[in-house]
Each structure stands twice: as structure tokens, then as C-alpha cells.
Amino acid sequence: MNKGAPLDGGTPGRSLGEGQRGVSTGIPRVGAGECHVWFAEAVGAVRVPGLLELLDDRELARHDAFAREQDRALYLTAHALAREVVAEQLGMGPREVRFVLECRHCDRPEPHGKPGLAGSPLELSLSHSGSRVAVALSLAGPVGVDLEEIAAGDRAAELAPAVLSTAERAALERLPEAERAAGFTRYWARKEAVLKATGDGLMVEPARLTVSAPEEPAALLAWDDRKEPHLPVRLQDVDPGTGYRAAVAVLGAECTVVRHDAAYGGDGTLYRPRPQ
Structure with a gap:
């Protein structure tokens, strides 16, 4: 660089x-x-x-x-x-x-x-x-950023049941096997970003949230037992460099992300x- x-x-x-x-x-x-x-x-x-x-x-x-x-x-x-x-x-x-x-x-x-x-x-x-x-x-508005090194394949498979919703696990299984570790990490970064922005952190089980599939634009689709956080969630992927995935969530109005x-x-x- x-x-x-x-x-x-x-x-x-x-x-x-x-x-x-x-x-x-x-x-x-x-x-x-x-x-x-x-x-x-x-x-x-x-x-x-x-x-x-x-x-x-x-x-x-x-x-x-x-x-x-x-x-x-x-x-x-x-x-x-x-x-x-x-x-x-x-x-x-x-x-x-x-x-x-x-x-x-x-x-x-x-x-x-x-x-x-x-x-x-x-x-x-x-x-x-x-x-x-x-x-x-x-x-x-309130912001949450999460940066994750791409998980090893066995680690991603081990964590997926506790981190991903039913819909997310099904979408991950549809990915080619070689893409699943990166796909899981994309899910994880998006969810952590949202939970940091809301202030919930890991006091809320990540599997209660459903975010868009890894190959789709970042979005919060559902949150079990909660109709919606107190403000709209603006979720966006950010490129952190090779071998990593990252996302940022902002609560409130639409905003421009500058990297x-x-x-x-x-x-x-x-x-x-x-x-x-």
C-alpha cells in the first residue's frame, strides 16, 4: 500500500x-x-x-x-x-x-x-x-462496524447452527462448498454490525436475525421477537482487504459510507x- x-x-x-x-x-x-x-x-x-x-x-x-x-x-x-x-x-x-x-x-x-x-x-x-x-x-446515527477474518471451513460449519437462522443456513448450503466459509463470515460480520449499532451486542443471539444472502446486497430482513429496532437499519458491506469480510450498520436516515x-x-x- x-x-x-x-x-x-x-x-x-x-x-x-x-x-x-x-x-x-x-x-x-x-x-x-x-x-x-x-x-x-x-x-x-x-x-x-x-x-x-x-x-x-x-x-x-x-x-x-x-x-x-x-x-x-x-x-x-x-x-x-x-x-x-x-x-x-x-x-x-x-x-x-x-x-x-x-x-x-x-x-x-x-x-x-x-x-x-x-x-x-x-x-x-x-x-x-x-x-x-x-x-x-x-x-x-448510531453505528456498528464489524471486521472478521474469513473463518476456516470447519470452524464456519461448527458455528453456523448457533449463528445463522434457518433461511440463512439453507442459503449457505446452496453455495459451492469452496465459498461457504467466506459466505458464513459475510453473514457473521453483517449480524455483528447490526447488533453493535443497536447496542445489543451478543446479549442477543445472532440466529434471531436474518440478513440477506452473502452474494446479495447487505440488508436486515427479519428479527425474531422484535418487529424492528428503534430506528431503520442501514446495512452495507465494506471491503476490508483480502482474507476478511466487514460490514457497517447505521441506524436512522440513509447515509453515505466513505472508506x-x-x-x-x-x-x-x-x-x-x-x-x-
Whole structure:
């Protein structure tokens, strides 16, 4: 991938100082009626310690709790990228961004659930899988993004009964065997995107939702025991790169989805996202 120009407008390889991060105009602003989705490869905390400085205490604790280095890298990249793109929208530094977590299903005292931004109309969603991360921002309504590495065939077959509705399982069986793992992953990403947007998450069984077949345009077709979420669901597939499937759901009016690729240099420089 051609990384393009570093966000500070300087030479590639120079990282932004703490006071510079988030004040560049290199990150595009999210317009009314838009949803922007950024994809990036995960970077390691050991290679890019400057990104750890962007996280707050809660995020650092969660980051450090992961046993696997790859899980730490995914978490770090997703949350650092979210802070940098949000900071540009709000005109502040990444460390000044304050995320809130809201759960619709319980009153546990520790923060958890769907991420949001206090006092801002921006809606936020994050996802990661394999070695890639996704961050979605929207002014059009509550948003959910899901990124999934294509499941192995045996894993897809194992999960299908718990994830897919009866109609979806029948449609998956009609696909050539070689396409079923990717087809299952398409279903999974679409359902997760919807459940993230509504704030239900996996407290709702994915099999209760029926979405369109993998080869058809993304759409929510049915939701057992619920006539419809509180707002219309606008569901769209987004290309995350080879070996992955991704979808984004926005609740409310029709909106335009704008896709970006971002990349981090070895010192933490965030290279300009490019619209697709």
C-alpha cells in the first residue's frame, strides 16, 4: 500500500509529537449524513511505544490484561486510531478524547458496553480480527462496524447452527462448498454490525436475525421477537482487504459510507487515510 504523506506534512518516518497529534487536517472530517470507516494493520506496542501514550488509564489496564501480544497490538491499534480520528473531528488532542461505555443490559459498576463520546453527536464503533482493525464514525446515527477474518471451513460449519437462522443456513448450503466459509463470515460480520449499532451486542443471539444472502446486497430482513429496532437499519458491506469480510450498520436516515486505509509507521506516524 502506498502510505501517502504523514499527517504532520513532514517527511515520512518522523512521528508527531504529543502536542501535534490530532491537530492536522490530514484526517478528513465526517460530514452530515456520512459514515467513515478506517482500516489499518495492527502494530506492536514494543515497536510503537508512543501509541501507548495516547491511551487513558482504563484502556492501558485493559491492554495490559491481554496475555497474547497480538491481542495487545490489535487493541492498541484500534484505540489509538479511534482517538486520532475522533480528535481531528473535535479539534483536540487524542489524549483529551473521553470515551464513555454504555450497556443496555445490566448495571455492573465497571464501565463496559457500547463505546460513545460524551457531549458529541458523533457515533463510534471499533472492531478487530486477525491482524487488522476497523474504526467507524458517523453523524447519521448510531453505528456498528464489524471486521472478521474469513473463518476456516470447519470452524464456519461448527458455528453456523448457533449463528445463522434457518433461511440463512439453507442459503449457505446452496453455495459451492469452496465459498461457504467466506459466505458464513459475510453473514457473521453483517449480524455483528447490526447488533453493535443497536447496542445489543451478543446479549442477543445472532440466529434471531436474518440478513440477506452473502452474494446479495447487505440488508436486515427479519428479527425474531422484535418487529424492528428503534430506528431503520442501514446495512452495507465494506471491503476490508483480502482474507476478511466487514460490514457497517447505521441506524436512522440513509447515509453515505466513505472508506479509508490508514497506516502506522514504525515510530507511530499515522499516514493519511485515503478515501476509496
